[in-house]
Amino acid sequence: MLSPQVEIIILACLTAAACAVVGVFLILRRVALMSDAISHAILLGIVVAFFYTKNLSSPWLLIAAAITGVLTVTLTELIIHTQKLKKDAAIGLVFPFLFSIGVIMINRYTSDVHIDSDCVLFGEIAFSPFNRFVLGGTDLGPLGFWTMGGIFLANLAFISLFYKELKLATFDAGLAAALGFSPLIIHYVLMTLVSVTAVSAFEHVGSILVVALMIAPPATAYLLTDRLSHMVILSALLGMAAALSGYFMAYYLDASIAGSMATMSGVIFLLALIFAPERGLLVKYVLRRWQRWEFPTETLAVHLLQAEMTQADDTEHVVSHMKRHMLWPDEFTSEVIARSIEEGIITKDGNKLILTDYGREKAKVAIAQS
C-alpha cells in the first residue's frame, strides 16, 4: 500500500506526462490555445452527462466531455471557415459560451452534489486517493492511476506509432497531403486525444492546470532542444518535475496543489528562458556584450598589424586614424583599448600600443577571413 501522499504525487506525474506529450504538437502546430478552449468547454459535456447518469464516476462523463472537446474544435473551425472572424476571435467566442452554460447549469441545478465551480478551476487531486479501483474485492490503487496511466500510454502509443506522420503534417502540411497523409485526419485525431487527456486531467487538476501542463513544459523543452523526439521526452520529464516540485510547494505553503503545480511549471520555464544553454537570455546577453567589442578590438588589431608591416610604427597615428575614419568617439576608443589590453590583444608601453603575439594571430585570421 502506498501512502496517500505518494499516490497523489504519482497521479500528478502521470497527469503531467500525459498532458505534456500531446502539448508538444499543440505548440508546434500553433494551436496552443486550443488547450485552453477545450479544457474549459469540456465542463459542459461533463455536466450534461451527469444530468443523464446522475453518477459522477460514470464513463459517460468522459465520453460526453471528449465529444464536447472535439465539438469545440469543430465549431471554432466552422466560424473561421465562414471568414467572418479571425482565428483568435473565434476561439475567444466559442469556449466562453460553452463554459458559461456549464457553469450556470452547475450553479443552478447541482449545488447538492460535489461538483462546483471551484473544483472546475482547482481540481481535487487531494481527494483522488479516495476513489479506488476495486476489482473482485482487491484494491488495485486509486482509479486515477488507471485512467490517467491508460491515457498516458495511449498518447505515447499514438505518438510513437504515427510519429513520422505527425512530424510531417506539422512541419509541412502541403507535402503531407500530397503524399496521401491527410493532415485533416491527423489534426482531428490529435484534437480528440487532447480532449480525452484534458477530460481525465481536469478531474484531478482543474481546467487551468491542464493548460499549464499542456503548454509550459513543451515550451520549456522547445528552448532546450532541437530534436522533436527529445522534445517529447523532455516535455514529459519537465511536466513531472513541475508536478513534483509543485506538490511540495503546496505542501509547505499549505496552498492549492493545482495552482502550485502551474506556478512551478512557470518557474521552470522562466529558468530555461534565462539559463538555456543556447537560447537562454543570459547566453544571448553575454554573447551580445562580447560581440559588441569583438569587431572594434579586431579592427584595432588589424590596423596595428598594418602599421607594423608598413614600418610606420606610429600607434598614435593609428589611434587618431581610427577616431577619424571609423568615427570612434574618444570614450569609445579608450574603452576599445582597455578591452583589447584585457583580452591580451595589445599591451601598452607608455603611450605606445604594442600588438601581442596573440593579437597578431587574431589580426591575421581576421584579414584572412575578410
Add this chain to the structure above:
Amino acid sequence: MDFLISIFSDYTLQVVTAGALILGITSGVLGTFAVLRQQSLLGDAISHATLPGVGIAFFLTQSKDPLVLLIGAAISGWVGTLLINLITETTRIKRDTALGIILSVFFGFGLVMITIVQRMPTATKAGLDKFLFGNAATLLYSDVELMMNLAGLALLLIFIFWKEFKVITFDKDFAQSLGLPVQRLEILLTSLIVIAIVIGLQTVGVVLMSAMLVAPAASARQWTDRLGIMIVLSALFGATAGVAGAITSSLILKLPTGPMIVIYLSVIVLFSLILAPNRGLLWDWLRAARHRQKMHTTTMLKNLLLFSEIQTNPFHPHDIAALKAIGKGPINKTMVELSKKGWAKQYPDKRWALTSTGLNEARRLTEEFEEQFESME
C-alpha cells in the same frame, strides 16, 4: 423575507445596472481595438494574469478596498503582458504559446495566493472569490464610482488619441512612416485594455472577462466597415449584454453574473453573424443560392444551344432525363425558371425545347462571355 426584499431593492438594481453599463461600454470600445489588431486572446491572458495581483495586494495591505485590489490586478496584468512580449521577442516561441503560458501560470499562482490569503484571519472567503466568476449583486456604490472614474479615464484617452490609435490599428508600418511613436502608442492602448479588464473583474470575473472584450467587437464588426460606427455599436452591444446579464443574475438566485453575461453576448454574436446586412451568413447563403440558380439556368441555355446546333430543328424538344444527364443541379426547377422567362417551353411527356427568344438569349450570353474574357485580357 426581509433578506429577499433587500436583494430586490431598487438601490441594488440601480448600482448593478450602472456597473454593468460602464463595464459594457468600456470593454466594447477597447475590445474593438483588440479584435481589429488580432489580439482577441491577449485579453484572455491579461485577465487571467490579474489574479495574483489581487491576492498579493490583499496579502500585503490586508485591505479589501477595491482600489487597492484593482491596482494590484492592473500591475500583475501589466507584468504578464510584458512577459508575453519578452518571450515572443527573444525566443522562437510563438505568440499563442506565450499567451497560454502566462495565462495558466499566472492564474495558477493567483490560486496559490488566494488559498494562502483565505487562511488569514482577516479574510472571508466571499471577498476574493468573486474575482473568479464575478458577482454583480455584491457591487457597492463606491465600486461603481471607482469603475466610472477608470472608464472615464480610458475613454478620454481614446478620444484624445483617436486618430493615432486608428492609424496604428489599420496600418502599423504606415504609422511608423508618419513618425508616430508606434511602440509607445501600443503600450498605451494595451494599458487601456488592462484598465477595461480591471473594471470588469468584480462583475464578470477573471475567467470570462475576455469574452466581454471579444464578443461585442466581433458582433459590431459584422454590421459595419467603419471604425467609428463599429466602436459605438460595440459599446452598445457590450452595455446591453452587461446590463441584461447583471440584472438577470441579481434577480435569480444562484446565477453567476459572468456566465450569464457571456450567454447574452453569445446570442448577440450569433444574431450578428447570421443576420447582419451584407456580411451576414444568411445573405451569403441567399446570394450563393441565387448565384447557383443563375449559373444553372445559363449553363442549361448554353447546353440547349449546343444541342440546337447539332439538330436540324433548333426547337426540337428534349426529354428531361437527357437534360438531367448533361446538366447539374435541380433541372426541373431550372426548366421552370427558363419557361417563366419565356426562354423554354414544355411539351407533353416531360419534354422541353428552346423558344426563339431563348435561342437569341443563349447566343447573346455566349457572345457576352467571350467579350468578358477579351476585355479581361
Add this chain to the structure above:
Amino acid sequence: MMTPASEIPAIDVTDLTVAYREKPVLWDVDFQSPQGVLLAIVGPNGAGKSTLIKTILGLIKPAAGRILVLGNRYRPQTRLIGYVPQRTSVDWDFPTTVLDVVLMGRYGHLGWIRRPEKEDYRLAMECLEKVGMTDFAHRQISQLSGGQQQRVFIARAFLQDAPIYLMDEPFAGVDAATELSLVSLLRELKNKGKTVICVHHDLQTLRDYFEWVMLLNVRRIALGKVEDVLTEENLRRAYGGRAAFLMGKGADEKESWTS
C-alpha cells in the same frame, strides 16, 4: 490507347475551373505537359499559378475539369508526383535536423506507421550529397540560409524519386549563385527523364532555365516551347499594360526574348 507510353502527357489537365468564393481563380484551363521537359508556369501575381499545381496534387478541389497524371486519375498513393512547396510555407524553427527533413521524401514510399530504416537514411544522405549539403546533415534547420533551405527541399524532392516534379517558386529568395546551382540540379532531373514543372516569376531568366513554358492568367494564355510562346503579343495578354514596362527595359533584353 495506341499512344506509346512515352508520349502520354505527364500532366493532362482539361477544362479546369477553380473558384474561390464565386470568383474564378482558374477558368477553363487546358494544360498538357510532355514527359521529360523543364516547364515553367509563368504569369502575374494572382494568376493562379500555385493554385494550378495544388489542384493537380489534389490539395484544392476544382469546381470542374479533369486531371490526368501519366494517363490516369491522380492518387497520392501512386507516388507519381514529387512536390516542392514554397520555402516560406513551412516553419523553419521546427525542432528537426536537415537529414530528417530530407527523409520526409521517403515517407510516401514507407506508407503509414512504418519508420525509415538504414537504407532510407543512406538514400537520404546520397541526395544531400547531390545538392552539396552533406556537411549540414545534422544541423538544426533554423541555422540554414534561404538558399540552403531550398537545396534541402530539392534534396527531399530527389529522394521522392517521382517521374514528375511540381515545384512552387524554387528560386524565390535565393542568391544568384545558388539559383544557378539549383538550375543545374533541375537539369540533372530532366536528363534522367523526369518532368519538372516549376512556378516561376522571373521573365529575364526564363529562356536560360526552361525549354517549355505556360503563360497563365486565370485562363491559359499560351503553352509551348519558350521561343514560340514568349512573344510580345502573348506577354501583353498575360501581363496586360505591365508587359510594355517589362519590355521597355532595354533593347538587349528584348532581344534575348525574341532571338
